[in-house]
Amino acid sequence: MKTLYDKLWNDHIVHSESDDPNGMVILYIDRHLVHEVTSPQAFESLKLAGRKPWRTDSILAVADHNVPTTDRSKGIRDPVSRLQIETLDQNCEEFAITEFKMNDERQGIVHVIGPEQGATLPGMTVVCGDSHTSTHGAFGCLAFGIGTSEVEHVLATQCLVARKSKTMLVRVEGDLPPGITAKDIALAVIGEIGTAGGTGYAIEFAGSAIRSLSMEGRMTLCNMAIEAGARAGMVGVDEVTISYIKGRPFAPQGDLWDRAVARWRTLISDEGAIFDRMVELKATDIKPQVTWGTSPEMVASVDGYVPDPAEISDPTKRNDIEHALQYMGLKPKMPIQEISLDKIFIGSCTNSRIEDLRAAADVIKGKQIAPNIKLALVVPGSGLVKSMAEKEGLDKVFLSAGFEWREPGCSMCLAMNDDRLLPGERCASTSNRNFEGRQGPGGRTHLVSPAMAAAAAIAGHFVDIRSFSVK
């Protein structure tokens, strides 16, 4: 009896370095996603060593981290960002690698476009020089982030030298209450096990609440596995997975489709398979989550309070909370719903897909953002998400509520482009990290679901989406 992770791992072993079943192996990589930030040094070293990419048709490249989200017709103003993107363009041209350039409608955040194109398929190993590669595990594949040396390794050899992780099953049973999303599950899990709880593990998410999620929801969940410390998150294949993939540009068709689907259906953990660790959550216990600190584990329910460090006995933990509250400008025991906001960000590889935009638009329809909100941004995950949303009229809903409707990219999730918080500004963000300075130096980030961010934009402070009027 094998776990899904065991099956995926075993199916990719080219060579074992030792007799130890948990020792280093050479692991074959099916899909290599490449973006502008972590690849230039890899291409440079590859060329210096006189090597070439092993299999260029495994690579899909896109610029996402640095791209402006405003009018792109005049190119990129920042010369340093521009050079990085031009370097990606040149490397892709030199080696005939498929790249979606900045003004291609298919351009977008690498973890949105892979699945959207069907370039992420069940049973694959998917890597990218980006920690949120865990997103792709939603499709029953083994997907994880790598550093630049490993980007070069995969370019040169189509393989990685890797060691098997331990396995963790996170089971969420029951019906999710109205207003509770995959983002809330992810934050609740991180609140439960901590940001180092998944270190050394690959997490599989299972249970009826996970089965009930759309592919978008499953991607949100697997995306955040890395915030729990797990390099890979995954969900077994079912009808939801298969119907999402059907008809996408890179997906198989005809007889090959049938053969592929038959194989994909085996990509689930066997009944009775043993995991190294089990975590169980009841769906009905999960409330809307809001982070209050500078680590995703510093999270509370929307009806909760900022903690009081004086009540924490562990000195390291107390010290961390004191630091975090000082940075965040929050007082102990303050109700979460009294936290007022300056900016709203709806986007990122966590929550910028069509379902996320629909959920946010539902909340704000016919309403106006609060006067204290200086900027509310919607940044779709890809050009295709953007045009789909526009066909549904979502852009108009956002614009008439006072949001800005931008071009796709990573944007204010990590603020490598011009979209950023100013020192002391407070933001309700649908992204994945609330680290110090993540959204701009001195910026204060609160992670929430798209619906919660939208409701906060209207109210000007956090509100409980379960009782917020969506009329």
Next chain:
Amino acid sequence: MKKFRKFKGIVAPLDRANVDTDAIIPKQFLKSIKRSGFGQNLFDEWRYLDYGEPGKDMSLRRLNPDFILNQPRYQGAGILVTRDNFGCGSSREHAPWALQDYGFDVIIAPGFADIFYNNCFKIGLLPIILDTSVIDRLIGDALAINGYRLEVDLDAQTVTALSGEVYRFDVDPFRRHCLLNGLDEIGLTLQHADKIRKFEANRRNDQPWLFLQQGRGGL
């Protein structure tokens, strides 16, 4: 990659848990297409009082006197001792590059984030995991004793304090072998090129859909 065998150096303590890669090297410095020069911006937001940007004249930057690495006694430190989950967050190899470029050869903590830990070995920066109780002592000593040093022996897998106490650490044998000998891992993998080709050919035959190009679905 340079060989790593023994290292002796001044210990700098960073008494914080969950030090993330955004803190180690903020994103604005990731726009560089080079591998070097990140050391001056290591821990930029903690180390300086002003906002750092690529190309800014470093001689005009204002150091934060309260930040531990700015204290005169820790200048030239080669070993960083810190808390659990060091290097959490992004996969940016710029984080180990910055630590190494600054002058660190060894990072000691009760635990590291997986991707960061892995990235360190690729560039010859040695991450060592020791028990929290040992870390408590090392941080305490590094704060209390001026010029506090440790000696690290990768071959023997030991960390030795001046007082003579020896702490053993575990490290994966393959990674240890690569570091001790300064091996090029890509070269090692390419020694198995025939095996990779054979694996790939079988895979293409068994699961051809994994090799499709866009718009050529169904072949």
